[in-house]
């Protein structure tokens with residue numbers, strides 16, 4: 597029995613949700629290019645959960661369901677007020693708040709398809725509300741309720757900032773949400789599937805997935821990219837900084853990918869938005885620095901920029917706090933986690949691989965009084 601480190605190349609399940617073939621990403625058969633150019637985030641969520649794009653009537657009804665589900669249970673708001681948010685990472689807060697959300701859902705352990713679909717809507721809507729609430733409470737501001745005439749992306753920004761976002765901001769955040777929604781068997785999605793394959797509930801699966809997304813080798817990289825750009829400070833420092841990191845064998849955040857070797861098809865959209873938004877906000881240095889780093893890493897290590905790389909300067913240009921970058925990723929990715937959770941339930945088998953044992957051979961047991 598031999599093992600594959602990090603399960604690289606191992607096909608662990610069948611899935612009809614998203615595919616990565618020859619560096620092309622599709623959601624239920626639609627290319628990410630078509631979806632990013634044409635779809636609202638709600639359309640994509642509907643697609644992931646129903647394996648078809650909605651009609652206008654279906655989309656209208658689905659948007660209303662999400663809208664109506666955004667109110668947070670009082671207990672979750674009380675919980676968010678109960679500790680010092682200034683010392684807590686918002687991904688840890690989100691992980692705990694989603695777990696607590698489950699305590700206020702009377703259907704949490706109802707495993708019927710109907711109840712799971714209703715919980716899916718509540719989780720999708722309320723994760724956005726939790727991230728917004730965290731941000732408002734942390735800065736001592738009142739919570740903002742969503743507006744019925746705004747879509748999901750616009751409401752996310754509105755609930756965070758308390759003012760209606762500009763069209764270009766809505767377009768950027770909508771595109772970012774679409775691009776982050778699902779990604780085959782990435783670490784957090786796999787975590788969600790492993791969890792619910794024990795027939796545990798959806799809140800447990802999503803809570804576990806948030807924990808996996810938080811790490812810097814996965815969703816947590818976007819925040820670290822901005823930390824790196826901030827440390828670099830000015831364009832002329834970029835290459836010396838990267839050379840120094842590589843010499844110390846440190847990883848460059850936002851670079852490299854387990855599956856994509858030639859390029860992440862989502863990065864080009866974020867790169868374009870980064871250029872536009874950094875120019876618009878008179879901070880082109882973040883984009884200019886980023887392209888220098890991307891070119892250098894490509895040339896030196898042959899590694900491509902991943903989805904987290906340019907999303908950092910996009911979110912920064914939108915005025916989003918750096919530690920909220922990964923929670924926003926989670927607000928999008930929960931749609932994919934849920935699609936995978938539903939798929940796992942529909943065709944379940946416990947996920948339980950084996951380990952190749954490399955410890956000591958069977959040894960003689962020595963009673964404690966005789967151990968030297």
Ligand SMILES: CC(=O)SCCNC(=O)CCNC(=O)[C@H](O)C(C)(C)COP(=O)(O)OP(=O)(O)OC[C@H]1O[C@@H](n2cnc3c(N)ncnc32)[C@H](O)[C@@H]1OP(=O)(O)O
Nearest residue numbers: 812813814815817846847848849850851852853854902904
């Ligand atoms: C949404 C997402 O999750 S996208 C990924 C977000 N994560 C990051 O951006 C963190 C930085 N990147 C990485 O750590 C990695 O590229 C991962 C985790 C994404 C993929 O990792 P793996 O497939 O396990 O590749 P692995 O870490 O084995 O790297 C292979 C080689 O490339 C190097 N390498 C990979 N990524 C990087 C990087 N970002 N910077 C420098 N070197 C790198 C490794 O050091 C290794 O070199 P070696 O063979 O000389 O030891």
Ligand SMILES: O=C([O-])CC(=O)C(=O)O
Nearest residue numbers: 778779781782783854903
């Ligand atoms: O697929 C992966 O390993 C990581 C990734 O890009 C994602 O989750 O979007």
